[in-house]
Amino acid sequence: xxxxxxxxxxxGAQEMTDIGARLRDMDKVKIDTQVVFPSLFLTxxxxxxSLEAALLRAYNSFLGECSAASKGRIRFGALVPIRDVxxxxxxxxxxxxxxxxxxxxxxMAWDKLLGDESLFPFYEExxxxxxxxxxxxxxxCPAMTDIFDASTNFxxxxxxxxxxFHSILTSxxxxxxxxxxxxxxxxxxxxxxxxxRQVRRDNARRRKARDxxxxxxxxxxxxxxxxxxxxxxxAELIGEDSFVLGSDYxxxxxxxxxxxxAEFRERKDFSPRMVEKxxxxxxxxxxxx
Amino acid sequence: xxxxxxxxxxxxxxAMFDRLIKSxxxxxxxxxxxxxxxxxxxxxxxxxxxxxxIPSWSAKAGPFSARPLSWKRLR
Numbered sequence: 001x002x003x004x005x006x007x008x009x010x011x012g013a014q015e016m017t018d019i020g021a022r023l024r025d026m027d028k029v030k031i032d033t034q035v036v037f038p039s040l041f042l043t044x045x046x047x048x049x050s051l052e053a054a055l056l057r058a059y060n061s062f063l064g065e066c067s068a069a070s071k072g073r074i075r076f077g078a079l080v081p082i083r084d085v086x087x088x089x090x091x092x093x094x095x096x097x098x099x100x101x102x103x104x105x106x107x108m109a110w111d112k113l114l115g116d117e118s119l120f121p122f123y124e125e126x127x128x129x130x131x132x133x134x135x136x137x138x139x140x141c142p143a144m145t146d147i148f149d150a151s152t153n154f155x156x157x158x159x160x161x162x163x164x165f166h167s168i169l170t171s172x173x174x175x176x177x178x179x180x181x182x183x184x185x186x187x188x189x190x191x192x193x194x195x196x197r198q199v200r201r202d203n204a205r206r207r208k209a210r211d212x213x214x215x216x217x218x219x220x221x222x223x224x225x226x227x228x229x230x231x232x233x234x235a236e237l238i239g240e241d242s243f244v245l246g247s248d249y250x251x252x253x254x255x256x257x258x259x260x261x262a263e264f265r266e267r268k269d270f271s272p273r274m275v276e277k278x279x280x281x282x283x284x285x286x287x288x289x
Numbered sequence: 290x291x292x293x294x295x296x297x298x299x300x301x302x303x304a305m306f307d308r309l310i311k312s313x314x315x316x317x318x319x320x321x322x323x324x325x326x327x328x329x330x331x332x333x334x335x336x337x338x339x340x341x342x343i344p345s346w347s348a349k350a351g352p353f354s355a356r357p358l359s360w361k362r363l364r
Contacts, residue, residue, distance in 0.1 A: 015302040032291040040301040062305040076299075136296070185296045224296055246296020261292055276290060283293035 064098025106140020
């Protein structure tokens with residue numbers, strides 16, 4: 001309570017128990033639509049699968065009500081008990097009717113890599129619903145969480161996003177499911193060139209997937225970028241059309257971009273058109289909005 | 290042009306789970322309020338419930354293994 005109270009945003013806005021306050025905060029920084037992801041559920045919460053599923057249903061229901069109260073300005077990444085693919089499909093269908101704009105996964109699905117083909121039926125349903133899979137920073141692999149000191153996000157929360165990227169881009173998922181889109185969120189974009197090289201090496205042996213750049217350039221893969229990164233050098237590799245921006249509101253960690261819209265529109269190292277792509281066009285294509 | 294914040298967050302509150310607690314208590318699947326098996330060993334890490342004990346849960350029947358996770362380690 002004390003830490004939450006110290007933030008600039010009201011408690012009701014942070015919790016979305018006061019939608020009006022939340023929307024006023026968005027208006028202040030010229031955000032029309034937010035796609036919302038969790039805080040507590042950035043980690044695995046319960047080993048008991050049915051309890052986890054119940055918690056996630058409660059989350060999705062709450063976010064669905066918030067989305068309706070905001071008249072669609074607030075959308076959300078649906079949470080699913082991914083260890084049970086059939087239950088995840090059922091919950092994603094329910095969440096889609098309530099305003100979900102994506103399905104959120106961590107970089108690993110508990111003990112499975114995201115490219116594990118047992119997850120493909122879930123991805124197929126997401127594609128059928130026109131929802132992307134958003135791989136978000138988080139502690140999705142309990143074994144990794146146990147190994148590393150989680151006082152730093154890097155080892156057990158950020159690195160798994162890159163593991164997820166490698167696993168997906170070396171799998172045959174994009175060839176198997178034509179309309180599927182993936183995004184990799186809150187891990188920056190500076191790692192993309194390194195991972196593209198790694199993926200190319202592995203794909204040369206496995207031959208399950210096309211060159212990763214093709215998936216960026218055809219609107220299948222997106223990545224968030226942050227203000228202190230060399231975004232232009234990454235754009236030289238993947239093009240300008242795959243970047244999206246996230247404010248991380250109302251978190252107070254280093255990923256937070258307080259006045260993201262104004263900051264990027266004032267930048268002189270990007271063309272105005274590229275900035276509008278990052279703020280408007282690319283997230284609209286990612287989320288199908 | 291619609292400006293889209295592609296990655297914002299909600300700080301989960303007790304309010305988010307209150308209805309769930311009622312619904313699953315009614316279903317008899319879990320009993321709310323027991324200290325026998327804890328949902329977490331620590332406290333709510335975020336929002337206005339920060340610092341308050343996370344609700345503890347227990348299974349009415351069958352094995353139950355809530356993940357013991359120290360939220361204080363995370364942020």
